[in-house]
Structure formats: C-alpha cells, structure tokens
Amino acid sequence: MDVDPTVEQLMLRDSTRAFLDSRSPMERVREMASTGNGFDQYLWNDAASLGWTAMLVPEAYGGAGLGSQGVVGAAILTEEFGRILYSGPLLPISVAADAVVRVGSEAQKEAILPNLVNGSSIATWAIADGPGGWDTGGIGVTAYRRGDGYVLRGVKRWVQDAHIANQVLVTCRYDDGVVQLLIPCDAPGLTRTTLVSADLGRCLSDVEFSEVYVSHDAVLGNPADARAQVSRQLNLAVVLQCAESVGATARVLEMAVSYARERVAFGRPIGSFQAVKHLLAYGATWLEAAQAATWGAVRAFADESPDTDYATHIAKAFVARHCPRIVENCMQVLGGIAMTWENPSHLYLRRVRSNAVLFGSAAWHADRLCDLLGLAA
Helix, strand or coil: CCCCCCHHHHHHHHHHHHHHHHHCCHHHHHHHHHHCCCCCHHHHHHHHHCCHHHCCCCHHHCCCCCHHHHHHHHHHHHHHHHHHCCCCCHHHHHHHHHHHHHHCCHHHHHHHHHHHHCCCCCEEEECCCCCCCCCHHHCCCEEEEECCEEEEEEEEEEEECHHHCCEEEEEEEECCEEEEEEEECCCCCEEEEECCCCCCCCCEEEEEEEEEEEEHHHECCCHHHHHHHHHHHHHHHHHHHHHHHHHHHHHHHHHHHHHHHHCEECCEEHHHCHHHHHHHHHHHHHHHHHHHHHHHHHHHHHCCCCCHHHHHHHHHHHHHHHHHHHHHHHHHHHHHHHHCCCCCHHHHHHHHHHHHHCCCCHHHHHHHHHHHHCCCC
16 A cells, blocks of 8 residues: 555545455455356446546546546555455556557547446457567567558467457567557457466466458557557556555465464464564565555656656566565465465465566566666676
C-alpha cells in the first residue's frame, strides 16, 4: 500500500479485500486451480461492476477518467489480488486498455474499451518470443504486408490469460521496425496452447500465429512510435506485477508472525527465539523496502515522470530478488506444515517465483538499468 494513502485509496483497499475474502477465499482459489482454468466469469462480471477494470479508461468509454493516475488504483487492486492469490485478468486488461487509450484510433476505442470495462471482453498482451524477450530487442514473430493488411507468423510465449481472452495485442517485427496489432483470438490460424505452470492459480499460454491475416485496421498506433509504446506497456505490467508480489509476500509474513506467536516449543513461543526473530526481521525489513520500491515506480508511472524507466527496473530487480527469499524464510518459520499441500504458503511461493521471471527477471532488469545508466552490466 502507498506510504501516504488517501481516504479513497483506503476505502478501495478495504472494499476489495472484503469482496475477495467473501467471493474468492483460499478454498475457492484451490478449487479454481484444480480446474486448470482459474477463472470465474460471474465473479469477474461483479468485479467489473465495482470499477476494477475502469481505472485506466476515460469516462467517455465507461471508465473512471483518472488518466495515468488510474495506475494507483490498479496497483492497490493487484496488491490485494496477491494477498488472496486471486488470478483475475486485471493486469493484461489494464495493459491493453491503456495502450488503446494512448495510441488507438477512435474506432478501436469505441469497439474495445466499453467491453473491457463492463467485463464482457478480455484482452491480453503477447510480447515474449523466448527467454529474455520482454522488449523490442529480440522479437521473433513477424508481420508481412499482404494487400492492405498483415500476415503474422511465429509463436508468442507465456501469454497471461490467453486461454480466456477475446483479443490479443501482439508486438511484432515488421521490416526493420516494430508494429503492434490487435487480433481477435478466433482469427483463423491463431492457436492457443495452455502451458503447465508452477503457479497453479494462473494460466499461461503459447499463442501460435500460422499465416494469420488481419486488416490494416488492426494496427494499434503509429509503428514509428511503437518502441516507446511497448516500453510504457512493459512499465505498467511490471509495476502492477510488483504490487501483486509484495501483497502476496506481506500475507505470508503475517501468517508466519502469527504462527511464531502461537507455536510453543521448549515451554515458550518460538517467536521468542533469536533465530526465528532474525528470519522475521529480515522479512519485515526487506518487504518494507520492496513496497517502497514498488510504490515509487507506481508514482513515477502515474506522474509520467522521465525517471519511470529507472524506477520500474529498480522495483522489479529488487522485488524479484527479495520477495521469494522472504516467503522461503517464512516457510522455515512455519516449519513442517509449510511442506504440506493443505498449507497455502507454497501457493504464495509459486506466485512470487512466477512473477520473478515473468516480464523480465531481476538480472534482466538490472542489466537494462545498467544500460540506462551507461554502466557495464
């Protein structure tokens, strides 16, 4: 949570937590994970009615009209998602919606945004072609001109929520540049393959494009500006993901502290032993730093600061490095029960470890930060 939240932000946090506690408790999370789908359309419709999908969309299209400041509300939501391990498609929808708002044509805005806001449609973003392919440096999927449209060939990897998406925003290589295309998921030649993931509550897919044809109307924005737009999309995805990770980590730390107070060994609570105190103190200290880095990046994005790229790389490099360690230490405090299927701590570890590599690992973001600073990686 932001270090200085407003009354409205606190109300959003509390109402979101109450909604998820009642509609998506841990039992429901496990049930959805066992189906291999992990998505409840009825719950998502209700969530959309609460304005979750409206944060980055102008009022003219049914949104909240908050502009870039809407990322603050979206980050509050994803932090609460992390606490309860809810896997709603808010992150990919927010990325796609913000891209359409920023560079989409009026026809694209009218056709896409209202349906994203009301929950009847889901969009996702396909960027990675392989390990480390989280920017425009190594794009493998290619788009070729055919008549007045484009033909796509190649495979995008680890696309979040592609299995339930109606549209996919694809970042492709075109000639010596980059073009982004909005493609319906039922387009001929488009195939989605759900992957086996360590994170049981989230579905990732490979999306294959086998001679997929789209008209010129599918182009999002000016291809000459595509690289800058992709950078913005990555920044937004990362700050929301970091908020989710710190939310998940905070919940596990709370569980470990509570257990350390209640579990008695050798006649006293285990939390009184120095070794346990050290693990919990490490968690509290580094979690606070991770929260600070995350919300610094959120604020930089919201204010459209020129330092947004720096802040985002710092946040991801820090969160991806420390949040999995904090959760692992908390599992040591929990002891043997953390090794059981019934205890949810392993589900939290799966989430933060998955987040640590999606949209770039700590090392990947550290290298990009060094490039920005003109330092050797």
